[in-house]
Amino acid sequence: MNERDSEIMAGQLREMGYRPVTDEKAANLVIVNTCAVRGSAEEHALGYIGQLKQLKDQNPSLKLAVAGCMSQEPGTIAWLRKYASHVDLVFGTHNLHELPQLLDQVEERDEMVVDVWKTAGDVVEHLPSQRADGVKAFVNIIYGCDKFCTYCIVPFTRGKERSREIPAVVDEVEALAREGYQDITVLGQNVNSYGHDLNPQVDLADLLGKLEHIDGVRWLRYTTSHPRDFSQKLINVIAGSKKITHHVHLPVQSGSNPILKRMNRKYTREQYLDLIERVKDSIPDRVLTTDIIVGFPGETEEDFEQTMDLIRTVKYDAAFTFIYSPREKTPAARWEGRDPVPNPVKKERLNRLMDLQYRISLMANQELVGHTELVLVEGLSKKNPNVWAGRTHTNKVVLLDRDPHIDLIDRFVPVRITAAKTFYLAGEVIGAPVSDPSPRRRIELPLM
Ligand code: SAH
Ligand code: SF4
Numbered sequence: 001m002n003e004r005d006s007e008i009m010a011g012q013l014r015e016m017g018y019r020p021v022t023d024e025k026a027a028n029l030v031i032v033n034t035c036a037v038r039g040s041a042e043e044h045a046l047g048y049i050g051q052l053k054q055l056k057d058q059n060p061s062l063k064l065a066v067a068g069c070m071s072q073e074p075g076t077i078a079w080l081r082k083y084a085s086h087v088d089l090v091f092g093t094h095n096l097h098e099l100p101q102l103l104d105q106v107e108e109r110d111e112m113v114v115d116v117w118k119t120a121g122d123v124v125e126h127l128p129s130q131r132a133d134g135v136k137a138f139v140n141i142i143y144g145c146d147k148f149c150t151y152c153i154v155p156f157t158r159g160k161e162r163s164r165e166i167p168a169v170v171d172e173v174e175a176l177a178r179e180g181y182q183d184i185t186v187l188g189q190n191v192n193s194y195g196h197d198l199n200p201q202v203d204l205a206d207l208l209g210k211l212e213h214i215d216g217v218r219w220l221r222y223t224t225s226h227p228r229d230f231s232q233k234l235i236n237v238i239a240g241s242k243k244i245t246h247h248v249h250l251p252v253q254s255g256s257n258p259i260l261k262r263m264n265r266k267y268t269r270e271q272y273l274d275l276i277e278r279v280k281d282s283i284p285d286r287v288l289t290t291d292i293i294v295g296f297p298g299e300t301e302e303d304f305e306q307t308m309d310l311i312r313t314v315k316y317d318a319a320f321t322f323i324y325s326p327r328e329k330t331p332a333a334r335w336e337g338r339d340p341v342p343n344p345v346k347k348e349r350l351n352r353l354m355d356l357q358y359r360i361s362l363m364a365n366q367e368l369v370g371h372t373e374l375v376l377v378e379g380l381s382k383k384n385p386n387v388w389a390g391r392t393h394t395n396k397v398v399l400l401d402r403d404p405h406i407d408l409i410d411r412f413v414p415v416r417i418t419a420a421k422t423f424y425l426a427g428e429v430i431g432a433p434v435s436d437p438s439p440r441r442r443i444e445l446p447l448m
Pocket of ligand 1: 037038151152153154188189190224225226251253291292293322323324325326327
């Protein structure tokens with residue numbers, strides 16, 4: 001969602017006449033779009049903002065701005081005023097549509113311009129956007145989050161849930177399809193809450209049902225899902241759809257009931273496992289992934305073993321694993337003060353968890369060797385320009401030997417999987433592309 005915000009900022013800047021540069025030394029304006037979800041992301045951003053002072057010293061006409069979730073935290077603004085007076089502008093997640101006016105204020109004033117809205121206004125439609133990727137496109141459908149998981153800062157930085165109207169989403173996806181985008185992901189902190197605040201009420205299944213009929217869209221993805229709101233209706237719609245992909249990301253966070261309760265996740269281990277069973281039954285070729293936090297305050301060895309056991313039971317294809325990070329204003333941050341899991345224990349548990357998950361991921365990938373998959377080729381491998389990188393509908397990365405005489409980027413090709421690693425597959429193209437090349441010009445935009 002942060003990257004999608006960057007695309008909207010880039011779109012507004014393009015309309016103002018700005019052009020992207022690949023080297024920040026050549027820039028007139030640098031915007032640091034921050035993430036606040038974990039302490040490590042914040043430290044990274046603050047370090048980078050500090051480094052920019054040198055750039056500003058070399059080029060005094062350079063304008064520096066800080067945006068995103070960290071700007072929504074009062075502590076950040078105090079820090080910037082004290083340690084980063086070289087920053088010209090601070091704005092937040094709720095007023096990024098005001099970027100042009102804010103930049104005008106920067107030109108007019110000498111001191112740091114700080115404009116952060118505490119609460120979200122109405123959804124703003126028709127903002128320009130400069131998409132970073134030429135193959136996949138992301139479309140916001142709901143902003144904010146009302147769940148208040150006790151470890152999470154997102155409800156504070158992104159505000160309450162606000163859904164976009166179905167026609168607005170349909171218009172955007174139709175426009176993307178006309179431009180040639182075939183792989184669309186609808187976005188929200190909790191897409192399963194989509195539509196509860198609209199009149200009449202609708203849900204994600206209704207929206208996906210509409211998007212599915214748009215010509216040109218071949219794959220439809222959605223992220224992120226909250227297990228509590230992942231309805232049987234949605235499972236049925238996914239199972240019966242030719243376009244909604246069979247990658248199901250269902251963040252579990254912990255396998256222990258006492259921890260889930262204190263996380264305020266509002267489901268039990270048993271309810272979660274029942275949901276997984278229903279997904280597995282209805283969508284036989286699904287790929288399941290998850291998010292897990294280790295070292296939540298008060299997590300005992302027994303709680304952690306419950307998480308390990310859940311991973312062995314579900315056998316996820318992949319998992320994003322995080323060490324618990326205390327976040328300002330959240331209830332769990334207070335508990336961390338009283339009952340923290342010691343750092344070495346947190347690290348050791350994370351290592352055990354990753355070890356187990358990596359073995360399961362590798363086994364899941366090995367099962368695909370010899371199978372044929374449809375792969376959307378996304379570009380050249382970052383590490384090796386002689387290799388194409390693409391994805392299956394289940395979001396698995398597939399590397400393919402590149403034939404320099406043809407361009408397969410942005411095309412769907414049949415591929416035989418020849419080898420499996422923990423994080424990716426290798427394959428060979430075994431037939432002609434099954435889709436036409438996109439009519440649009442590829443866009444190269446550096447987003448940092
Ligand atoms: N709305 C999504 C994503 C939220 S952030 C969801 O509910 O799944 C992405 C992931 O970051 C979360 O799923 C969680 O695993 C992790 N996360 C969030 N806050 C965290 C914290 N304070 N410490 C460690 N991990 C955290
Ligand atoms: Fe954070 Fe929970 Fe909302 Fe996800 S559902 S954004 S983890 S509060």
